[in-house]
Amino acid sequence: MDSLPTSAMQEDHVSMGWGAARKLRLVVANLRRILAIEWVTAARGIELRAPVAPAAGTAAALSLLRGKVPGPGPDRWLSPELAAAEQMLAAEALVTEVETTTGPLA
Numbered sequence: 001m002d003s004l005p006t007s008a009m010q011e012d013h014v015s016m017g018w019g020a021a022r023k024l025r026l027v028v029a030n031l032r033r034i035l036a037i038e039w040v041t042a043a044r045g046i047e048l049r050a051p052v053a054p055a056a057g058t059a060a061a062l063s064l065l066r067g068k069v070p071g072p073g074p075d076r077w078l079s080p081e082l083a084a085a086e087q088m089l090a091a092e093a094l095v096t097e098v099e100t101t102t103g104p105l106a
Helices: 017-048 056-068 079-090 093-102
Strands: none
Touching: 017 056, 017 079, 056 079, 056 093, 079 093
């Protein structure tokens, strides 16, 4: 948040909090989208390491993702799959699933 003087320095502050809050909402949405892409990509990387088994929390995250997002296969439009991963992140399903397996993360 910021403020700036206006009217030839006669008015002290013009609140820019509203604009900052709107920008924050956009930043959080974009970050969630980026994390969804990272999650889908990381899942594929983990699957390429088979037969090496991931840790329990990672396996829970992978299992949750594969419940809605299929693994590799023929070429297809990935937008619906990325949107599904993004929705799971928005619903905090990933944290809930991993904490069910590992206990509280905090």
